[in-house]
Amino acid sequence: MSPVDVGEAITRAHREEWARVVATLTRQFGDLDIAEEAAAEAFATAVERWPADGVPPNPGGWLATTARRKALDRIRRENKRDDKHKQAQMMYDDSPDSLGAVDDERLRLIFTCCHPALAPEARVALTLRMVGGLTVPEIARAFLVQEAAMGQRITRAKAKIKAARIPYRMPSADDLPGRVSGVLTVLYLVFNEGYLASGPDTDPVRHDLTAEAVRLTRLLRELMPSDGEVAGLLALMLLTEARRAARVSASGELVTLDEQDRGAWDAALVAEGHRLVRERLATGRAPGRYQILAAINAVHTSARDMRDTDWSQIVALYNQLVRLDPSPIVALNRAVAIAELDGLDVALAIVDRLEDELVDYHAYFAARADILRRLGRSEESRAAYDRAIALAGNTAETAYLARRRDQLG
Amino acid sequence: MQYLVSVIYDTPNSATSDEMTDIDAFNDGLQADGHWVFAGGLGAPGTATVVDGRGAEAMFTDGPFVETKEWLSGFWIIEAPDLDVALKLAAAGSKACNRRVEVRPFL
Numbered sequence: 450m451s452p453v454d455v456g457e458a459i460t461r462a463h464r465e466e467w468a469r470v471v472a473t474l475t476r477q478f479g480d481l482d483i484a485e486e487a488a489a490e491a492f493a494t495a496v497e498r499w500p501a502d503g504v505p506p507n508p509g510g511w512l513a514t515t516a517r518r519k520a521l522d523r524i525r526r527e528n529k530r531d532d533k534h535k536q537a538q539m540m541y542d543d544s545p546d547s548l549g550a551v552d553d554e555r556l557r558l559i560f561t562c563c564h565p566a567l568a569p570e571a572r573v574a575l576t577l578r579m580v581g582g583l584t585v586p587e588i589a590r591a592f593l594v595q596e597a598a599m600g601q602r603i604t605r606a607k608a609k610i611k612a613a614r615i616p617y618r619m620p621s622a623d624d625l626p627g628r629v630s631g632v633l634t635v636l637y638l639v640f641n642e643g644y645l646a647s648g649p650d651t652d653p654v655r656h657d658l659t660a661e662a663v664r665l666t667r668l669l670r671e672l673m674p675s676d677g678e679v680a681g682l683l684a685l686m687l688l689t690e691a692r693r694a695a696r697v698s699a700s701g702e703l704v705t706l707d708e709q710d711r712g713a714w715d716a717a718l719v720a721e722g723h724r725l726v727r728e729r730l731a732t733g734r735a736p737g738r739y740q741i742l743a744a745i746n747a748v749h750t751s752a753r754d755m756r757d758t759d760w761s762q763i764v765a766l767y768n769q770l771v772r773l774d775p776s777p778i779v780a781l782n783r784a785v786a787i788a789e790l791d792g793l794d795v796a797l798a799i800v801d802r803l804e805d806e807l808v809d810y811h812a813y814f815a816a817r818a819d820i821l822r823r824l825g826r827s828e829e830s831r832a833a834y835d836r837a838i839a840l841a842g843n844t845a846e847t848a849y850l851a852r853r854r855d856q857l858g
Numbered sequence: 859m860q861y862l863v864s865v866i867y868d869t870p871n872s873a874t875s876d877e878m879t880d881i882d883a884f885n886d887g888l889q890a891d892g893h894w895v896f897a898g899g900l901g902a903p904g905t906a907t908v909v910d911g912r913g914a915e916a917m918f919t920d921g922p923f924v925e926t927k928e929w930l931s932g933f934w935i936i937e938a939p940d941l942d943v944a945l946k947l948a949a950a951g952s953k954a955c956n957r958r959v960e961v962r963p964f965l
Contacts, residue, residue, distance in 0.1 A: 564941075566941060612963050612965070613961075613963045614940045614941050614963060615941045615942075616942050620942070624942075
C-alpha cells in the first residue's frame with residue numbers, strides 16, 4: 450500500500466471510528482478524560498505503525514483494542530502512584546462489545562456532551578472534541594479563541610461531568626424531546642458559525658465547520674432515524690449547504706438568494722434535502738421548528754428562478770413557524786417573505802414594529818435597508834445600511850452591504 | 859451521591875403558608891423515595907455573625923461575610939444517583955418553595 454493510501458486509511462478511520470472508540474472507552478472506564486486520551490494515543494500509534502505494518506483488516510477493531518490497552522496502561526501507572534485512585538478507577542467494565550450496543554454508545558456520548566447543565570459554548574467545544582474528533586487547536590481556531598482558553602473550557606466541562614456526576618446514558622423518554630432539541634441547537638450553532646463566519650480575519654464561509662456539522666447531524670440521523678426534528682435539521686443544513694458555492698462572488702462579496710446563480714447549486718444536496726422534507730411530510734405528523742425551516746428552504750430551492758418562487762407557500766410556512774416560535778427574528782424573516790407576496794409597504798410596517806427588539810441585529814437593518822431601497826427612499830435606506838454595516842461581522846456580507854449602499858441614488 | 863440544593867432569594871421574608879404547604883409535600887416525597895438527607899430554612903443575612911477562631915482569641919463580627927443582593931435562604935441535602943435525578947428533584951423543590959435554587963455536588 451502506498452503512503453498516500455495509508456494516510457487516507459488513517460484519515461478515514463479517524464472520521465469513522467473516533468466517536469465509537471471514545472464512546473466505548475467512556476462506558477468501559479467511566480471517565481471521559483481517560484477515553485479521550487487513550488483514543489488519541491491509539492490514533493497516534495496507528496500513524497506510527499500502519500505505514501510499516503500495513504493497515505489492519507479491521508481498522509476499527511484494531512483501534513478499539515489499542516485504545517483499551519492504552520487506557521489500562523494509564524490506569525496501572527496511576528495505581529502504582531496512588532492507591533486511592535485504584536478504588537475510583539478500577540470499576541471499569543471489561544465486557545466484550547456487543548455490536549448492537551455500539552451505536553447507543555455514541556448517542557450517549559452526544560447526550561453527555563450536550564448536557565443542559567454545561568455552558569452552551571462548552572457543549573459545542575466538547576461535542577466537537579469528543580464526538581467530532583477535532584483537536585483542541587482546531588476548535589480554538591474555529592471559534593477564534595486562544596488555544597489555552599479553549600483547552601481550559603473543555604477541561605472544566607469534563608471536570609464538571611465527573612464531579613457533578615452528569616450521567617453517561619440515554620435521557621429518559623420524558624426528557625428525550627428536550628434533550629434532542631439541545632443537541633440540535635449545538636449542531637446548528639456549529640453549522641451557522643461556518644455558514645456565516647464572524648470575525649474580520651476568517652473566510653466568509655468556513656466549509657470545515659459546515660461539513661463537520663453536516664457529518665455529525667448525519668450521524669445523529671443514523672442513530673435516531675425516526676426523529677422528525679433530526680431529519681428536519683439535516684434537510685435544513687443540506688439545502689443551505691447546497692447553495693454555498695453560489696453564495697460568495699469571485700470578489701468575495703455575499704450574493705443574496707435573488708441574485709444567486711442557481712445553476713451553481715449542488716443538485717445532489719438539493720435532491721437529498723427535498724427527499725428528507727418529503728419523507729417528513731408523508732408522516733403527516735405536525736412539524737417542529739427545523740422541519741418548517743427545511744420546508745421553507747425546499748420551496749426556495751424548488752424554484753429555478755427567483756420569480757418562480759411560491760411566496761404564498763413560504764408565507765404560510767412562516768405563519769406556522771411564528772406560532773411555534775414567536776421570536777422577533779422569525780417575524781423579521783416572515784416580513785421579508787411578505788414583501789414579495791403583499792408588497793413592500795405592508796412589509797415595512799411589520800419591520801418598523803420590530804425595531805425595538807432587534808436594535809442590535811445586523812440582519813434587521815439589512816432587511817430594512819433593502820425594503821427602503823426598493824421603495825426609492827434612498828436617504829433612509831442609506832442610514833439603515835450604515836447601521837447594518839456597523840453591526841455585521843461577516844466580511845462578505847459587509848462588502849455586499851457597502852456596495853448596495855454606495856449604489857444608492 | 860449527595861447534592862446541596864441551595865435556595866436563592868433576595869428578601870428576608872420566610873416562606874408563605876401556601877409555600878410551606880408545598881414544601882412539606884415536597885419533603886414528604888423526598889423521604890418516601892429515599893432522597894431525603896436534611897433540609898432547613900435560614901435566618902436573614904442580618905442575623906449572621908462571622909467568627910474567626912484562628913488567632914489567640916476568637917473574633918466576632920456582625921453580619922454576613924459578604925454583602926450580596928441575593929443570598930442563601932435555605933437548603934436541602936439530597937441523595938441522588940446522578941445529576942439528572944438531582945436536577946429533576948431540584949426543579950420540583952424550586953417550584954414548591956417558589957424560589958430559584960442552585961445544585962452542587964458534595965465531594
